[in-house]
Amino acid sequence: MTTRMFASPLFLGFDHLEQMLERASKNSSDGYPPYNIEQIGPGGLRITLAVAGFTMNDLQITQEDNQLVIRGRQADDSADRVFLHRGIAARQFQRAFVLAEGIEVTGASLDNGLLHVDLARPQPETRVKTIPINRPAGNGVGNGTAKVVDGSISRD
Structure with missing residues (x-):
């Protein structure tokens, strides 16, 4: 249930x-594979996964909506070999990370058994808009417009 x-x-x-x-x-x-998440720069993040033994062809990175999914599957070539001891497991994995709104995946690289996935949060453009303040009409003070008559300012 x-x-x-x-x-x-x-x-x-x-x-x-x-x-x-x-x-x-x-x-x-x-908990497999282990990973780190680090901040690189003011708007950048990096997810690093320890994927020793995996090649670029064994790894797949996809973004499904706001979820980053990293999958690894090694080809099983052990049929040709006889192991006296098998301590290194060749297993598949799937790691998913929920991305915040606006986070973009900018790239990925595989270096010495570490898969680095770089993320960026684009900085929104700062827009400044001035809002004029008007007086309401009919409050007994006038409509808020000023007139210049003979060099002096008079209000309606």
Whole structure:
């Protein structure tokens, strides 16, 4: 039986939030592969995963809506070999990260068994808009317009 967190009628429209939380809890239960998240610069982030033994052809990075999914699957070539001891497991993995609104994936690289995925949060343009302040009409003071008559200012 599934327990819904947002079953109350007060939480209409929060289904996507519940789905995000469910996906995050499912994906965080497995600790493989280990990863770091670091800040690089004022608007940049980097996710680094330890994927020793994986090649670029074994790895796949996709962005599904606001979720970054990293998958790894090694080809099983052990049929030709006889192992006396097998301590290095060749297993597949899937790691998912929920991205905040506006985060963009800018690139990925594989270097010495570390997969680096670079993210950026574009800085929004600062727009300044001046809002004029007007007096309401009919308040007994006039309509707020000034007139220049013979060098002196008089208000209506």
